[in-house]
Amino acid sequence: MKSLKEMSKTELLGLRQEWQKEYENFQKKGLTLDMSRGKPSVEQINLSMEMMDILNSQTNLVGEQGIDCRNYGLLDGIEEAKRLLAEINEVAVENLILYGNSSLSIMYDMISRSFSHGITGNTPWHKLEKVKFLCPVPGYDRHFLITEYFGIEMICVPMTEKGPDMDLIESLVEEDEEIKGIWCVPKYSNPQGITYSDETVIRFANLKPAAKDFRIYWDNAYSIHHLYEEKQDFLLEILKECKKAGNPDIVFKFCSTSKVTFPGSGVAALAASTANLNDIKKQLVIQTIGPDKVNQLRHARFFANVDDVKRHMMKHAEIIRPKFEAVLSILDEHLSGLDAGTWIKPRGGYFISFDALPGCAKAIVKKAKEAGVVLTPAGATYPYGKDPEDKNIRIAPTFPSLDEMVNAAELFSLCVKLVSVEKYIAS
Numbered sequence: 041m042k043s044l045k046e047m048s049k050t051e052l053l054g055l056r057q058e059w060q061k062e063y064e065n066f067q068k069k070g071l072t073l074d075m076s077r078g079k080p081s082v083e084q085i086n087l088s089m090e091m092m093d094i095l096n097s098q099t100n101l102v103g104e105q106g107i108d109c110r111n112y113g114l115l116d117g118i119e120e121a122k123r124l125l126a127e128i129n130e131v132a133v134e135n136l137i138l139y140g141n142s143s144l145s146i147m148y149d150m151i152s153r154s155f156s157h158g159i160t161g162n163t164p165w166h167k168l169e170k171v172k173f174l175c176p177v178p179g180y181d182r183h184f185l186i187t188e189y190f191g192i193e194m195i196c197v198p199m200t201e202k203g204p205d206m207d208l209i210e211s212l213v214e215e216d217e218e219i220k221g222i223w224c225v226p227k228y229s230n231p232q233g234i235t236y237s238d239e240t241v242i243r244f245a246n247l248k249p250a251a252k253d254f255r256i257y258w259d260n261a262y263s264i265h266h267l268y269e270e271k272q273d274f275l276l277e278i279l280k281e282c283k284k285a286g287n288p289d290i291v292f293k294f295c296s297t298s299k300v301t302f303p304g305s306g307v308a309a310l311a312a313s314t315a316n317l318n319d320i321k322k323q324l325v326i327q328t329i330g331p332d333k334v335n336q337l338r339h340a341r342f343f344a345n346v347d348d349v350k351r352h353m354m355k356h357a358e359i360i361r362p363k364f365e366a367v368l369s370i371l372d373e374h375l376s377g378l379d380a381g382t383w384i385k386p387r388g389g390y391f392i393s394f395d396a397l398p399g400c401a402k403a404i405v406k407k408a409k410e411a412g413v414v415l416t417p418a419g420a421t422y423p424y425g426k427d428p429e430d431k432n433i434r435i436a437p438t439f440p441s442l443d444e445m446v447n448a449a450e451l452f453s454l455c456v457k458l459v460s461v462e463k464y465i466a467s
Contacts, residue, residue, distance in 0.1 A: 135279060230389065244291075381460070
């Protein structure tokens, strides 16, 4: 089929009538599918069920350091679990603190503490007239919600195929001391699946921010979430690059096992420089007597080392890869050459990013919902939920079954075509 922009109005009207009938048939199917979040499927969660048998009432729950994991102690986590998370995160054990199950909670705490007490002796943010954050877009809605909650002004930075626009970042960060941080999902980014290039990581490490308490919030959520065993993206390790650049304190690096084992009871970690960790521990010792060491022990005994984790992640890939490939194949089949949108084919992560024609994303999401498929709200991938061009849509293929995903992708493509043909008719 030729491009919609090349068709006559008569041809467009004919297609609209044909596609409207197809859409009405979808409505009759009574689909009820929620694809609004990137959740692991039941099959993925079941991969870790044997971990539930690792510990029982007869198990010795004393860790390598001789500490009874049932009791208080070890503010920064047990050694064997720290070693495992350090390997996953590609950092030294001494640069790591373990927390509870949620890396997002750590990020929230870091922002909150920056407001209440400041970072490494700098002025607490609540005493400042204004605080700003850079937000690569499209990006992760939960990041933006944290900064919005604290009243931080968010500045959009466009993503490129190599990561965020570093020319813009450098000029903003080096000139404006009100800019205190930037959100980053550097590998298989949410939602585009882009991995930052070596040049991008090195430029981040060499930033010369005007604010002494500027930090890069490096959310390494998808570092081992590959779709393929052979075709895998590579990401330079940011702490190492920052140290090389003489900038060891500029980054906070986050990760968790939430999408490795159980999303509701994983292990989260923060990696940072010694100076940053010492500062954090002064506050952490007041906040908690220690994280869930029993859960840490369970993870450390389930995975002997990072190679075990990588093998486990390939089992995840075998479950979700067909879903990603089905969506991408259907988009190719129904939308290629139509000039109705563009999309990225990721090698990992949890999402597929679709850019509709400007002004069409909300209408597409609404039309899909009216036929029984709930997508992430249009605009969610931008600060304040406002996509200035109303074009980006995040597709989350992991949770539905393959058959459900095929149905959803067929419907999504049809909604894109209907909304796009309406736009071309109107113009």
